[in-house]
Amino acid sequence: MLSAGVRIGVPLLLLIAWWYGSSSGRIPPDVLAAPSSVLGALRELIATGQLTDYLLASAHRAGLGVLVGAGIGLLLGVAAGISALGEELVDPTMQMMRAVPFLALVPLFISWFGVGETFKIVLIAVSAAIPMYTYTYLGVRNVDRKVVEAARGFGLRGHRLALGVIIPSALPNILMAMRICLSVSLTGLIAAEQIGATEGIGYLVTLAQQYFRIDYMVLCILIYAGLGLIFDGAIRLVERLAMPWRRHVVAR
Amino acid sequence: MTEPTIGEQHADDDLAVQISGLHKAFGAKTVLSGVDLEIRRGEFFALLGPSGTGKTTLLRILAGLEVPDAGTVLAARRRTTVYQEPRLIPARKVLANVTLGLPAAARDPGRRALAEVGLDGYGGAWPATLSGGEAQRVALARALVRDPEVLLLDEPFAALDALTRLQMQELVAELCERHRPAVVLVTHDVDEAVRLADRVAVLREGTLAVDQTIDLPHPRDRNSPSFVDHRRLFLSHLGVVPAASH
Numbered sequence: 001m002l003s004a005g006v007r008i009g010v011p012l013l014l015l016i017a018w019w020y021g022s023s024s025g026r027i028p029p030d031v032l033a034a035p036s037s038v039l040g041a042l043r044e045l046i047a048t049g050q051l052t053d054y055l056l057a058s059a060h061r062a063g064l065g066v067l068v069g070a071g072i073g074l075l076l077g078v079a080a081g082i083s084a085l086g087e088e089l090v091d092p093t094m095q096m097m098r099a100v101p102f103l104a105l106v107p108l109f110i111s112w113f114g115v116g117e118t119f120k121i122v123l124i125a126v127s128a129a130i131p132m133y134t135y136t137y138l139g140v141r142n143v144d145r146k147v148v149e150a151a152r153g154f155g156l157r158g159h160r161l162a163l164g165v166i167i168p169s170a171l172p173n174i175l176m177a178m179r180i181c182l183s184v185s186l187t188g189l190i191a192a193e194q195i196g197a198t199e200g201i202g203y204l205v206t207l208a209q210q211y212f213r214i215d216y217m218v219l220c221i222l223i224y225a226g227l228g229l230i231f232d233g234a235i236r237l238v239e240r241l242a243m244p245w246r247r248h249v250v251a252r
Numbered sequence: 253m254t255e256p257t258i259g260e261q262h263a264d265d266d267l268a269v270q271i272s273g274l275h276k277a278f279g280a281k282t283v284l285s286g287v288d289l290e291i292r293r294g295e296f297f298a299l300l301g302p303s304g305t306g307k308t309t310l311l312r313i314l315a316g317l318e319v320p321d322a323g324t325v326l327a328a329r330r331r332t333t334v335y336q337e338p339r340l341i342p343a344r345k346v347l348a349n350v351t352l353g354l355p356a357a358a359r360d361p362g363r364r365a366l367a368e369v370g371l372d373g374y375g376g377a378w379p380a381t382l383s384g385g386e387a388q389r390v391a392l393a394r395a396l397v398r399d400p401e402v403l404l405l406d407e408p409f410a411a412l413d414a415l416t417r418l419q420m421q422e423l424v425a426e427l428c429e430r431h432r433p434a435v436v437l438v439t440h441d442v443d444e445a446v447r448l449a450d451r452v453a454v455l456r457e458g459t460l461a462v463d464q465t466i467d468l469p470h471p472r473d474r475n476s477p478s479f480v481d482h483r484r485l486f487l488s489h490l491g492v493v494p495a496a497s498h
Contacts, residue, residue, distance in 0.1 A: 150339035153315060153332075154394070155353035168343030245342055245378040 033215035041215040058200040065124025073132025081140025102127045115196025127188035128181040139173025182231040257324040268293045268434030274323035285458030294432040298449035328401035336407045338387035340379040347375030365393040385416035403433040454489040
């Protein structure tokens with residue numbers, strides 16, 4: 001209970017400072033919109049149904065992109081982590097890809113895919129695949145070789161070894177990779193929705209910038225912060241459900 | 253050097269392990285140079301040697317984890333290993349670890365094996381909740397449930413505290429007495445070898461320097477004159493000269 005209080009303490013303090021600063025006139029509205037006008041913008045968006053539409057459109061793009069990208073990153077990471085051949089085939093290319101900021105791919109992807117949905121999903125997929133690969137590969141590499149050797153000795157091979165021993169043992173890293181994937185995909189989303197989009201929370205950022213609506217800009221930031229909280233909570237929940245053996249770990 | 257021969261010992265053969273002319277080198281370092289060894293079914297064989305002499309390599313060759321450079325290795329088909337570390341999969345419950353790689357029908361034998369090592373009812377526990385001694389007993393149950401003809405023990409007590417080690421040695425002696433597998437115990441603890449084994453050998457410079465049957469009744473008193481004699485013999489072969497006893 002104490003920990004929960006401490007956890008929300010700092011955000012709460014920031015909120016109070018913002019509220020007080022705006023209502024007392026210490027923060028001019030062209031620097032930071034007042035909480036009341038941000039709430040007004042939120043009400044407006046809810047009333048017109050745009051918020052739901054935008055969130056759904058973005059969720060669809062991000063979900064599909066992360067699913068494809070993280071799936072590919074997971075497969076490649078496991079392949080490179082388990083087998084020497086897989087490592088030699090995959091790892092040098094992925095390490096090179098890692099050095100390329102994915103935003104640099106935007107012009108190329110537009111010339112290949114146009115500015116439609118494909119471009120957006122591919123961009124998010126690429127942005128998600130790289131961290132997924134990197135952390136999965138590391139996680140699989142760090143699985144205790146001795147345990148794997150013993151499991152091989154007890155007759156586990158191929159997919160039974162991968163699914164029964166290696167992936168569960170690498171799961172902490174894989175879930176951390178998932179957490180990073182989700183936050184990177186938000187960046188990908190903003191980049192993708194700045195071009196050729198008519199809905200989505202990235203589009204909302206562009207709109208706010210175009211019409212210089214500070215209340216919308218602040219609202220977007222709060223939406224992103226909220227999404228970050230939700231992703232974090234979701235991954236924590238998955239960690240609890242998918243790794244029940246960790247709940248019982250006692251420090252010795 | 254001739255190609256190594258690796259094969260299966262006939263089920264009706266009196267020998268569980270038959271090794272001859274075994275050679276193994278890692279790079280320029282020769283660890284086994286012409287080892288000959290026969291172990292009868294049901295015999296408890298202990299292999300002593302200073303660290304780095306290749307006793308674990310010999311065991312790993314028997315386990316099928318290393319391939320020799322030359323020589324003949326014939327061994328009974330069902331062989332299983334207990335390592336120095338329990339090597340349990342943290343993501344699987346204890347029973348699933350015990351029956352790892354076995355069909356679902358092995359769950360009941362798995363529970364029985366757990367009961368035999370004194371962990372009745374631990375099947376649903378996670379490995380992370382176990383103490384070091386308990387985890388090693390799970391590893392023992394995992395070996396036991398496979399009904400091994402040859403049980404390979406790679407310093408299985410080395411990582412345990414002194415009291416737990418004694419209890420585990422007791423348990424292993426009792427289980428081997430009941431199930432009668434051929435046992436190969438690799439250890440650097442002379443007392444442990446003399447206490448448990450029917451036969452003790454010392455591996456030195458790649459060959460078996462001494463191979464001695466221990467003909468003492470169980471349980472063995474480590475202060476009895478014959479125990480002390482055996483200890484002194486093996487220690488001198490290990491290059492350690494014990495202080496003269498009074």
